[in-house]
Amino acid sequence: MASVLQNIVEKKHYRFIDGEGVSWQEAVRLSAESLVADGSVSEDYYKQIVACIEKFGPYVVFEHNIAMPHTTENATGAFKTGIGFMVSKHMIDFGVDEFGDKKEANLFFTLSAVNPEEHMNNIQQLSFIFMNEPLIDALAQARTPEDILAAEAKFPCEEME
């Protein structure tokens, strides 16, 4: 079975940006663009994610500057389960959370969830990827789809069978 990163490359669900001076709202929109391109989500889908982060704070930004913007399962405008991957050369500022921790991200895994099984599998694999620090570091340096595959080949997630 193809890994989520292989799927991202195969489906062209990736984007590489410079990110200098880009707001987090705009970054979320850009991260979903590759999902919009093949009809996985609507053009407006990202707005729900933005609203959610505005409501709950930047809790979708995890350690190691990883953002996983998402909404609920079967959200309006989500047509296919997928992951919009994005690397930003510059950190995107998500502000400070209520505990005073600065939140910023340069790696985006923006989710749309329609099929529960596929989504579950995506989440499972992503949690292994997020805990694989060398892979995360290599992905943050990726500038081409080939770089994504090379990073995964070099730093495979051993838990994944």
Next chain:
Amino acid sequence: MAKLDGKRLLACCANGAGSSLMMENAIKKVLKKYNIKPSELRHCAVSEGKSAARNYDLVFCARTFVKNFEGVGANTIVIPLKNVMSDKEIEAALKEADLLD
């Protein structure tokens, strides 16, 4: 028998679709390590979890959602997490609460 055997566990996040699933996976890892067999482990959105929490022995959530579970009752322990996918943090929090053997 492990202290958490037969207990009901709930993982909550804003939408019940992303980080709560990651939390559930991380919790499963800890349960497996300690050979704990809860009677239930599921995830849901905070909005649902707010009212459902009283039916659970343990509720895990990102620390930003703790305030949603104020007044849940003495029978439910709420465990806030800084890093929702960290099985190490979950393990440490359970140890701290004296729920592991």
